[in-house]
Amino acid sequence: MRLVVARCSARYTGRLTAHLPLATRLLVVKADGSVLLHSDGGSYKPLNWMSPPCTLAVSGPGGDAAERGVTEVWVVQHQKSDDRLEIDLHEVLHDSAHDLGVDPGLVKDGVEAHLQELLAAQIELLGSGHSLVRREYMTAIGPVDILARDGAGAAVAVEIKRRGDIDGVEQLTRYLDLLNRDPLLSPVRGVFAAQEIKPQARVLATDRGIDCLLLDYDAMRGADDPESRLF
Secondary structure: OEEEEEEEEEEEEOOOOEEEEEEEEEEEEOOOOOEEEEOOOOOOOOOEEEOOOEEEEEEOOOHHHHHOOOOEEEEEEEOOOOOEEEEEEEEEEEEEEOOOOOOOOOOOOOOHHHHHHHHHHOHHHHOOOOEEEEEEEEEOOEEEEEEEEOOOOOEEEEEEEEEEOHHHHHHHHHHHHHHOOOOOOOOEEEEEEEEEEOHHHHHHHHHOOOEEEEOOHHHHOOOOOHHHOOO
């Protein structure tokens, strides 16, 4: 990855026409060929950019550009369209290159698979006396996240979401309809478990006789001690 901090202006032509007047900006040239222009604001979003496949050609300024103080011209041309980004560099304040290696990618914490694994291991969060039957209990329309038994031996179907909305309640309702047709399981009680449950989803679940359970991911994985909280 190449990082260049420079006083520059830019012109973009193709699907639209845009112009960036002269200012100090960060230019990022990535190994995949993409080129991005960033200002010191605007969060993560670049002011302008060119995504691969594209080529970067660097040349000296023409006569008129040189008179305007341009020292270097970057032309970034997309290989599959007419999109073109031209950057006039007036003064380079920093120029460095770094080999970042192979990135392993983003590993999301607290996804539904993690929540399912933790709840299966801490099935008592459903209530005293509950026991796990199995995770990913298959039905004709897909797997129920957790099938358990309560203290009285009755079946309990649990649907787990990070953010519980109406669609999740509807999904659990369909599972319950199928599971309650099985005489070996019926009657099956439903539990809608999530880190956050929207009010509309809670109302719908309650109306359909489905219990709601809020999951505290940090506490479940031992990263937080609820007893030590001030509030």
